[in-house]
Amino acid sequence: MAFKIVSSQCTSCSACEAECPNEAISDKGTTFVIDPAKCTECVGHYDSPQCAAVCPIDDTCVVDPKFPRYQAA
Amino acid sequence: MDSPVNHPAHEGAVDIDGIMQQIAEHKGCGTEGGSGKASCGSGAGQGDLPTEIWEKVKNHPCYSEEAHHHYARMHVAVAPACNIQCNYCNRKYDCANESRPGVVSEKLTPEAASRKVLAVASTIPQMTVLGIAGPGDPLANPAKTFKTFELISEVAPDIKLCLSTNGLALPDHVDTIEKFKVDHVTITINMVDPEIGAQIYPWIFWNHRRYTGVEASQILHERQMLGLEMLTERGILAKINSVMIPGVNDQHLVEVNKAVKSRGAFLHNIMPLISAPEHGTVFGLNGQRGPSAQELKALQDSCEGEMNMMRHCRQCRADAVGLLGEDRSAEFTTEKIMDMEIAYDSAGRKAYQEKVEEERAAKVAARSEELEALAGTASDITVLAAVATKGSGLINEHFGHAKEFQIYELSTAGAKFVGHRRVDLYCQGGYGDEDALPTVIRAINDCHAVFVSKIGGCPKAELTAAGIEPVDEYAHGFIEKSALKWFRTYLERVASGEVEHTRHGDASIRQGALINVA
Ligand code: SF4
Numbered sequence: 001m002a003f004k005i006v007s008s009q010c011t012s013c014s015a016c017e018a019e020c021p022n023e024a025i026s027d028k029g030t031t032f033v034i035d036p037a038k039c040t041e042c043v044g045h046y047d048s049p050q051c052a053a054v055c056p057i058d059d060t061c062v063v064d065p066k067f068p069r070y071q072a073a
Numbered sequence: 074m075d076s077p078v079n080h081p082a083h084e085g086a087v088d089i090d091g092i093m094q095q096i097a098e099h100k101g102c103g104t105e106g107g108s109g110k111a112s113c114g115s116g117a118g119q120g121d122l123p124t125e126i127w128e129k130v131k132n133h134p135c136y137s138e139e140a141h142h143h144y145a146r147m148h149v150a151v152a153p154a155c156n157i158q159c160n161y162c163n164r165k166y167d168c169a170n171e172s173r174p175g176v177v178s179e180k181l182t183p184e185a186a187s188r189k190v191l192a193v194a195s196t197i198p199q200m201t202v203l204g205i206a207g208p209g210d211p212l213a214n215p216a217k218t219f220k221t222f223e224l225i226s227e228v229a230p231d232i233k234l235c236l237s238t239n240g241l242a243l244p245d246h247v248d249t250i251e252k253f254k255v256d257h258v259t260i261t262i263n264m265v266d267p268e269i270g271a272q273i274y275p276w277i278f279w280n281h282r283r284y285t286g287v288e289a290s291q292i293l294h295e296r297q298m299l300g301l302e303m304l305t306e307r308g309i310l311a312k313i314n315s316v317m318i319p320g321v322n323d324q325h326l327v328e329v330n331k332a333v334k335s336r337g338a339f340l341h342n343i344m345p346l347i348s349a350p351e352h353g354t355v356f357g358l359n360g361q362r363g364p365s366a367q368e369l370k371a372l373q374d375s376c377e378g379e380m381n382m383m384r385h386c387r388q389c390r391a392d393a394v395g396l397l398g399e400d401r402s403a404e405f406t407t408e409k410i411m412d413m414e415i416a417y418d419s420a421g422r423k424a425y426q427e428k429v430e431e432e433r434a435a436k437v438a439a440r441s442e443e444l445e446a447l448a449g450t451a452s453d454i455t456v457l458a459a460v461a462t463k464g465s466g467l468i469n470e471h472f473g474h475a476k477e478f479q480i481y482e483l484s485t486a487g488a489k490f491v492g493h494r495r496v497d498l499y500c501q502g503g504y505g506d507e508d509a510l511p512t513v514i515r516a517i518n519d520c521h522a523v524f525v526s527k528i529g530g531c532p533k534a535e536l537t538a539a540g541i542e543p544v545d546e547y548a549h550g551f552i553e554k555s556a557l558k559w560f561r562t563y564l565e566r567v568a569s570g571e572v573e574h575t576r577h578g579d580a581s582i583r584q585g586a587l588i589n590v591a
Pocket residue numbers: 002003019020021022023024025034038039040041042049050051052
């Protein structure tokens with residue numbers, strides 16, 4: 001149950017960092033990264049994952065297939 | 074990391090935690106957009122500025138056209154995040170060779186930013202204003218923005234603080250803006266009709282949701298109007314920036330002008346859209362064109378009378394340093410700042426600025442003298458003239474070295490600044506560049522004369538052939554006085570039949586030149 005950031009797309013704009021309710025996002029210099037242990041896909045906080053909603057670049061904050069989705073459809 | 078700024082001992086330091094907490098609290102209090110709250114609005118027709126407003130603008134290069142000849146500003150890029158998407162912006166584009174509004178190569182921490190401000194203020198004593206203008210929205214990054222203001226007001230209290238925002242988060246932060254004595258706020262407002270907004274903004278992020286379409290623009294519009302009203306109520310000067318997008322909002326901006334005027338905005342700045350395909354913006358890719366110089370001027374003219382129009386905006390990048398139209402940011406990279414010895418000498422700055430004021434007074438006196446000489450001459454001829462200047466209100470730039478020309482409209486009423494035109498450097502290192510000259514001519518094609526401190530024989534001949542008179546006999550003279558003097562002789566020559574007065578055509582706004590301000 002986690003999101004990840006596609007680092008080749010990330011512009012390092014930092015918009016996502018402030019929106020994450022779990023402080024799962026941090027600045028790694030040239031890109032931002034999500035700590036999968038902290039990410040809850042925003043369930044319980046908001047209707048949709050905040051990082052994906054605020055990120056200006058489409059398909060940059062995406063589900064990490066390595067982690068099972070919180071609400072598997 | 075150690076604080077890079079040489080604080081003069083830390084007593085009396087501001088309570089940062091308290092401020093941060095306040096910022097956090099503010100973030101949550103986004104009340105529903107207050108529609109229909111149009112209540113305030115200052116009295117119309119401020120022909121002469123009241124003293125307290127004059128004090129706020131007299132040495133602000135963006136808020137006072139006259140001040141921009143003499144005073145410099147700097148921007149620090151501490152705020153990369155944004156909460157809306159505009160079709161004229163591409164956030165993936167950031168290249169060290171590029172220079173255009175909102176694009177910036179070095180993002181700074183608040184601590185590094187405050188060191189940079191000290192370094193610049195010590196080197197450029199006429200730097201009076203610090204702005205935070207992105208590259209994202211400063212209020213989408215409130216913690217970084219206000220921390221920067223706090224550090225700077227501690228180390229350099231004489232510097233004016235200034236902020237640019239898209240307005241979406243503005244109502245949440247007006248109290249903090251007031252608290253930090255930020256006296257000047259710019260809001261970018263491109264529409265008051267959400268249907269038009271939907272063609273400009275694909276989405277906004279607000280109250281933890283992404284909104285799209287007309288709904289997004291409706292929210293943005295309400296928040297912008299509310300934010301503007303709140304600033305006006307508190308006596309904070311608001312400048313409105315609008316991007317002129319032909320076929321989308323060009324006619325509509327007259328409407329925008331009325332709306333912001335009635336809510337007490339101080340100054341309206343209508344800027345041309347920049348949209349080259351290689352920027353990869355939505356507008357760039359779908360072929361949306363920018364306005365021509367005369368289209369822009371016509372729109373600005375039609376809004377004038379309603380309120381003050383800003384014509385000297387340079388659409389600066391988010392880390393610009395120096396006089397408007399000049400970019401000295403390369404002198405102040407993080408690396409260079411770290412090596413610099415910084416001695417902030419506020420007494421020295423003050424003395425320097427007093428000298429600047431003397432120079433400025435002399436210029437004003439010279440202008441009124443020349444106007445008196447013109448008085449009595451009756452003519453309805455108006456012409457545009459281009460001026461090559463390095464600042465101080467003087468004709469002091471070589472034609473071949475000018476990166477831009479300032480444009481004045483000359484009539485028997487006086488010399489009125491109406492804009493500027495960026496050009497590519499005509500002459501690099503003393504050799505005329507063959508291909509650049511036609512582009513310079515295109516950029517000032519609507520002018521009857523160009524005033525320079527010096528000009529070579531070849532460009533002189535080509536300008537003359539294009540109907541633009543090169544004038545170098547007023548080298549190092551005051552711009553307005555000299556231009557009026559020349560205008561007097563021009564009218565005489567027309568009257569004697571020596572020259573025939575003809576209207577000139579349109580000029581193009583050089584997109585490439587706007588982008589590459591080296
Ligand atoms: S999905 Fe939500 S919790 Fe996970 S990183 Fe994004 S913002 Fe944080």
